[in-house]
Amino acid sequence: MPTASELDAITLDQLRASGSVKWTAFGEAIGAFVAEMDFGTAPAVTRAAHEAVDRGLLGYLPDHATADLQRAYTGFAKRRFGWSPDPERVRPVPDVLAAFEAVVRHLTPDGSPVILPTPAYMPFAPLLRDLGREVIEVPLARDGGPLTHDLDGIDAAFAAGARLLVLVNPHNPTGRVFERDELEAVAAVVERHGGRVFADEIHAPLVYAGRAHVPYASVSAVAAGHAVTATSASKAWNIPGLKAAQLILTDDDAAQVWRRAGVWTEHLTSTVGVLAHTAAYDDGEGWLAQVLAYLDGNRRLTAEHLARHAPAVGHTPPEGTYLAWLDLRPLGLDQPARWLREHARVALTDGEDCGRAGAGHVRLTLATPRPVLRTLLSRVTDALGARA
Structure with missing residues (x-):
């Protein structure tokens, strides 16, 4: 160490x-x-990458590697967050942005606006515009306390036709770690409008003492039913160049669509990246x-x-x-x-x-x-x- x-x-x-x-x-x-x-x-991550090269495991991602990743991630999520998603619903993707693009394309109505709380991770807005989507910026609010989501602004954006909210937690760039009651309040607004949440939780393992990461999909059955969650070991273990991440599908409808449409995104995932992620979650x-x-x-x-x-x-x-x-x-x-x-x-x-x-x-x-x-x-x- x-x-x-x-x-x-x-x-x-x-x-x-x-x-x-x-x-x-x-x-x-x-x-x-x-x-x-x-x-x-x-x-452990370095060893896994070297072993993959030494074995010649450099081809397309095999099913056994995917299954091992699913086991490793769900074990990590249980230990770290007290969350137990279905392992079969943990899908390999090349990175969070690729997952986001696929979610926008396949899980939202064509041309529908997307709600982006700001400040936001830099690539989200230009990627959405490249996809022909209107971006509705809703600035984070501060009412005598820490920055949090503007529920009235999100409500108005859904009422204006948006179908997807981007929720980043822990938050990039401000570093906020949203609490359970904040996430529950967001979920109530989303559910009222029949919307969906893309939960970017790539920084989830990087939380300091006094705070705890709460996966959005874990706060209630309501949240799980309209969420897709993207995460990765790339930030916590510093391996973004290995091109692997996970998309967790707690929504039955999303999971059904993904079985048909997500295959092309999954196909882009790096085999070495998946093996490195498995090692990070198991032994890192x-x-x-x-x-x-x-x-x-x-x-x-x-x-x-x-x-x-x-x-x-x-x-x-x-x-x-x-x-x-x-x-x-x-x-x-x-x-x-x-x-x-x-x-x-x-x-x-x-x-x-x-x-x-x-x-x-x-x-x-x-x-x-x-x-x-x-x-x-x-x-x-x-x-x-x-x-x-």
Whole structure:
């Protein structure tokens, strides 16, 4: 298992030598715009990938590998979340976005609008528009407490003809982990309109002490009956390039449609990716616990540094994920991510890419060695301080 000192010892030069997009897209800038970790992956996952290559198991996905993944995921979900979906309803897909595209195509009426709470994961809106769908943005609301879903806005969007709500939990980019009563309230609105929910739970294993992930489909029979859930080991075990994820079908109608229409999406799933996911769910929780403890330290460091050196920056430490959502609107920056690349040599995600509600914000990935994070934060706050 990785120790904190081992993770601290990873250097910028080593990260750049990896050749990943996070560390090559913007030259010498510190990469913090891609939701990837800089800590490698669990030894069990690495072994599974090497064994697949050594065995020559590089062809199309065999049924026995799918069955093993179904067993591994449902066991993990039971241990981690107290949730027991039907293993046969856990379907292999190449990634969450591919699952989302298939759900929109096959499980919603042609041309129907889609409700997107914002700020949102960046690719959702452009993908929907490419599919010819109207995107109804419903900004998350804050009524004297944490950000949560605007139930009246969602209700109005369904009344206007939308048939699908995108629900991301834990939330990207804000880091909220929604509580059971919040999810129950959403489910009541969706059910009143006969709508459907696409629950993106890719960050589900990445939740900090004091919070617990509640799968949307687990809150009630009502929620299960209108939900399709997408998840993956790609964020928690840092393997997005292996191209595997899971779509969990708790809705009987959706499961019936998927048996006919989902075969082409499943066909794109990587065999090595499925084997790696199986190993992560079976044998990767010890590694994940160590990394999650390290990430907890990183989120605390970020909050402390910003409070001390840039108090004008709005920031609430994430309850889950390894993403920090920074409100730079008080500083009056135009295109803040671009400004910080130019003046701080730090590459972040511009909040406007997350929808209109994200304007003036940036998303920062915390999953990096702590000495690198300190350098990153110092560059940001020094640049902001020099501007003031």
